[in-house]
Amino acid sequence: MNAKQMQQSRVQLFRDAANFKKTERIPHFANVVTWKVFDAGYTLDQAMTNFDVMKKTVVHFLDTYPVDGLMDVGIRNQFNVTEAFGGGGYYYYNEEVVGIHDHAHCTMDTLEAYLDDPTKYAWEVILPKKYGASWEQKTKEVWKKTFREYMRYIMYILKMSSLTGGTYGLPSLSPNNPMMGAVVPGPEELLSNLLGIQQLSIAMRRSPEKLDHFVERWHQERMVPIIEKIKNGPGPNYKYCFDSSILMLAHNVMNRKQFERFYWPHLKLLLDAYAEKGMNIRIFTEGSILRFADYFKDYPKGVLTFHLEQDDPFAFREALPNVAIMGGMTTDLLSNGTPEECVAYAKRLCDELGKDGGFIFSENKMLSYRNDAKPENMLAVCKFVNNYRL
Amino acid sequence: MEKNSYTSYPEGYRRLMKDIIPFYFRPMKEMLMRLLLTILTDG
Numbered sequence: 001m002n003a004k005q006m007q008q009s010r011v012q013l014f015r016d017a018a019n020f021k022k023t024e025r026i027p028h029f030a031n032v033v034t035w036k037v038f039d040a041g042y043t044l045d046q047a048m049t050n051f052d053v054m055k056k057t058v059v060h061f062l063d064t065y066p067v068d069g070l071m072d073v074g075i076r077n078q079f080n081v082t083e084a085f086g087g088g089g090y091y092y093y094n095e096e097v098v099g100i101h102d103h104a105h106c107t108m109d110t111l112e113a114y115l116d117d118p119t120k121y122a123w124e125v126i127l128p129k130k131y132g133a134s135w136e137q138k139t140k141e142v143w144k145k146t147f148r149e150y151m152r153y154i155m156y157i158l159k160m161s162s163l164t165g166g167t168y169g170l171p172s173l174s175p176n177n178p179m180m181g182a183v184v185p186g187p188e189e190l191l192s193n194l195l196g197i198q199q200l201s202i203a204m205r206r207s208p209e210k211l212d213h214f215v216e217r218w219h220q221e222r223m224v225p226i227i228e229k230i231k232n233g234p235g236p237n238y239k240y241c242f243d244s245s246i247l248m249l250a251h252n253v254m255n256r257k258q259f260e261r262f263y264w265p266h267l268k269l270l271l272d273a274y275a276e277k278g279m280n281i282r283i284f285t286e287g288s289i290l291r292f293a294d295y296f297k298d299y300p301k302g303v304l305t306f307h308l309e310q311d312d313p314f315a316f317r318e319a320l321p322n323v324a325i326m327g328g329m330t331t332d333l334l335s336n337g338t339p340e341e342c343v344a345y346a347k348r349l350c351d352e353l354g355k356d357g358g359f360i361f362s363e364n365k366m367l368s369y370r371n372d373a374k375p376e377n378m379l380a381v382c383k384f385v386n387n388y389r390l
Numbered sequence: 391m392e393k394n395s396y397t398s399y400p401e402g403y404r405r406l407m408k409d410i411i412p413f414y415f416r417p418m419k420e421m422l423m424r425l426l427l428t429i430l431t432d433g
Contacts, residue, residue: 082433119427128397138396140395143409150426
């Protein structure tokens with residue numbers, strides 16, 4: 001089988017699992033991000049802005065671990081762009097750690113101005129505030145250097161996509177690439193960028209009407225065009241493992257009443273559109289989603305796949321037998337267990353969750369730090385899942 | 391010292407696109423700038 005055929009057969013395997021069809025084996029989409037840097041013998045500061053080193057870490061991972069998909073093919077961090085601009089970004093890294101500072105582009109009083117013209121707002125408010133006095137020093141040369149690094153970054157993305165697909169036969173997770181834009185529910189944008197965790201939490205209690213207005217405008221202006229596109233489109237696109245990938249994090253700071261008011265009504269309209277077209281959607285449910293399980297119980301099998309982070313996958317299957325599960329393998333076990341313990345748990349996951357379809361093996365958390373997994377555990381698990389026949 | 395002469399909107403923003411984006415990328419200039427802006431604001 002050549003790389004192209006392998007890519008296609010893997011897409012089919014992921015789709016079958018998501019559609020609750022019995023498969024010969026369980027597919028493994030490795031939720032590996034920067035752990036592979038350490039595993040290849042580098043530190044984060046050596047790889048973050050060096051495309052050659054980052055590429056080597058990806059090649060090392062794919063040569064060592066037999067997997068069917070890889071969450072990050074070394075393209076998630078754009079530090080070379082922000083550093084060319086003079087640094088001062090929200091993301092930071094050192095030898096061992098990569099992280100992001102909580103930040104807020106807006107206050108409750110400026111959300112409207114942001115929605116009125118996001119580019120104008122970014123230019124006149126966000127960038128001057130973020131870069132402080134140095135914003136005034138961004139000369140034409142700095143901008144040119146930044147743009148050159150940005151183009152290098154885009155070329156690198158294309159190169160890595162060609163390498164992982166064309167050489168290793170790995171499929172892409174979903175069509176949400178940076179050039180096409182991602183489906184971002186309003187509450188997620190509020191939490192991640194516009195208000196931050198603290199302001200959003202306070203706003204839900206003190207300014208609920210203003211939030212109502214924001215999420216409605218966000219829906220009308222950002223989500224309705226997407227929903228229309230889905231409804232008028234051809235349906236599933238088997239070039240990818242999923243038709244869309246959505247990240248949910250904001251529900252963790254909401255109670256059920258708040259979820260029902262600020263999140264669910266608009267999310268439901270989006271999911272209903274995907275369901276109507278028989279499309280496969282992956283939702284990465286960061287934190288826990290189990291307390292909101294009943295909202296998702298009426299979707300037919302095949303529409304939703306939840307990538308679980310902290311929820312127990314066996315309890316989740318019982319609560320939502322109609323939703324496929326991605327994940328299951330805990331970083332706790334990968335980092336603290338023995339290869340035998342890890343393989344025994346991997347076998348239980350495959351047997352109990354995947355015997356009738358509806359399960360994609362993956363790690364529950366994004367493997368980012370050195371101690372998120374022992375290499376010998378990771379290798380034992382990858383080999384087991386790859387060879388295990390149901 | 392030379393200053394950022396692009397701080398106005400939309401004049402400075404448009405002039406910047408013209409100044410830094412090579413002509414062969416011009417058909418995609420809006421999209422390219424949007425993503426660059428996302429990296430600089432959110433990244």
